[in-house]
Amino acid sequence: MKHIGKSRVFLILQNYIVNRKKGTPTMAEEKETKNPVQSAERIFQVLEMLAEHGEMGLMEISTELGLHKSTVHRLLMSLIYMGYAKQDETTQKYMLSYKIVSMAGKILERTDILQIAKPYMERLSDISGEAVHLVQREGNNILYIYKIEAKVGTIRMVSHVGMVHPMYCSGVGKAIMATLPEKEVKQIWNESIIEKKTDKTITDIDEMMQVLEEVRKNGYALDDEENEEGVRCIAACLHGYSKEVKYAFSISGPVSRMTRERVEELAVDVKKVQEELSREDVLRLNKIHTRYQQAEIEDFIEAYMQDDHMEVKDIDIRDEESFEKLILAYDYSTRRNSKYKVIERDDKLIDNGSYRYPALTFVRRKPKS
Numbered sequence: 553m554k555h556i557g558k559s560r561v562f563l564i565l566q567n568y569i570v571n572r573k574k575g576t577p578t579m580a581e582e583k584e585t586k587n588p589v590q591s592a593e594r595i596f597q598v599l600e601m602l603a604e605h606g607e608m609g610l611m612e613i614s615t616e617l618g619l620h621k622s623t624v625h626r627l628l629m630s631l632i633y634m635g636y637a638k639q640d641e642t643t644q645k646y647m648l649s650y651k652i653v654s655m656a657g658k659i660l661e662r663t664d665i666l667q668i669a670k671p672y673m674e675r676l677s678d679i680s681g682e683a684v685h686l687v688q689r690e691g692n693n694i695l696y697i698y699k700i701e702a703k704v705g706t707i708r709m710v711s712h713v714g715m716v717h718p719m720y721c722s723g724v725g726k727a728i729m730a731t732l733p734e735k736e737v738k739q740i741w742n743e744s745i746i747e748k749k750t751d752k753t754i755t756d757i758d759e760m761m762q763v764l765e766e767v768r769k770n771g772y773a774l775d776d777e778e779n780e781e782g783v784r785c786i787a788a789c790l791h792g793y794s795k796e797v798k799y800a801f802s803i804s805g806p807v808s809r810m811t812r813e814r815v816e817e818l819a820v821d822v823k824k825v826q827e828e829l830s831r832e833d834v835l836r837l838n839k840i841h842t843r844y845q846q847a848e849i850e851d852f853i854e855a856y857m858q859d860d861h862m863e864v865k866d867i868d869i870r871d872e873e874s875f876e877k878l879i880l881a882y883d884y885s886t887r888r889n890s891k892y893k894v895i896e897r898d899d900k901l902i903d904n905g906s907y908r909y910p911a912l913t914f915v916r917r918k919p920k921s
Contacts, residue, residue, distance in 0.1 A: 598627045607645040672825045682805035687724045689798050692740045694725050723775035723787030724800035730767035731797040753778045771823050784810040788822050791830040852877045862914040
């Protein structure tokens with residue numbers, strides 16, 4: 553029989569106590585929280601089990617999930633039929649196929665932040681030669697969505713794209729936590745399983761609060777062998793279009809190369825990338841690009857065109873939609889294949905209360921003869 557670790561027992565007891573404090577749920581509440589399709593719930597339980605543990609036998613999965621082995625067998629056969637799992641012919645154990653990885657990759661490819669951040673992460677990789685990570689906050693954890701392996705040495709860290717990790721024991725996690733109010737930090741702490749991953753892991757909330765204050769003061773966070781022995785990293789968060797901080801990035805390497813002196817040197821590059829990536833205009837532009845088609849932007853420009861030119865002063869920039877279309881019109885008009893070109897006047901600014909831009913004039917390009 554597979555032994556349930558202390559952390560799993562703690563979670564089960566914690567959830568039980570929390571639910572008891574809230575009181576017994578009514579039938580209506582149970583209907584709202586219970587998965588309406590039980591077979592779907594069970595097949596995803598098997599998926600998550602295999603993702604967490606790797607290769608497992610039929611009886612192992614059956615025991616762990618508390619399901620009859622015939623039920624588990626049907627679920628596994630369904631996953632194999634659809635290409636999400638496979639069975640080792642020698643050991644007869646089951647494992648996930650790479651179809652899951654392929655799906656995750658397609659989702660990540662559509663993640664706006666990746667398209668913006670990749671060149672910056674590559675720059676940090678070239679500067680440092682060390683491993684570079686980009687993560688996204690997922691509740692009380694962080695999810696690795698991009699990684700560049702170190703260009704020097706042969707040591708490889710355990711981190712990988714798709715890995716979920718607690719916030720409290722990572723540089724990227726602390727970089728995000730430092731932006732949160734104290735109440736939310738304590739909530740994350742109380743809902744996480746705090747354990748000593750190394751001798752240097754912070755397991756005291758008061759010490760963590762002091763460390764987060766240092767992060768705010770310095771503008772970056774450190775993971776000083778708190779998650780992995782012999783590995784040190786420097787991290788910073790991204791302040792984007794939304795007030796909520798969702799992303800952070802880091803440079804990680806062995807302590808033999810990531811000395812205190814080198815970390816201070818890399819801090820300059822990390823903060824520069826943070827500043828450039830966090831500019832609201834960049835993330836905002838990327839965000840609103842998905843809301844409007846190019847034809848809509850061309851129609852917007854044409855609606856204000858008079859004698860083959862359009863003045864920004866004719867547009868009510870206090871209207872959010874008009875202002876967003878104006879930003880995209882500017883972006884579109886700077887491209888070589890655009891029907892228009894834009895003329896900027898740095899000596900005169902327009903201001904909608906949140907953003908300030910040079911006065912702009914859009915001119916229709918003359919067709920090439």
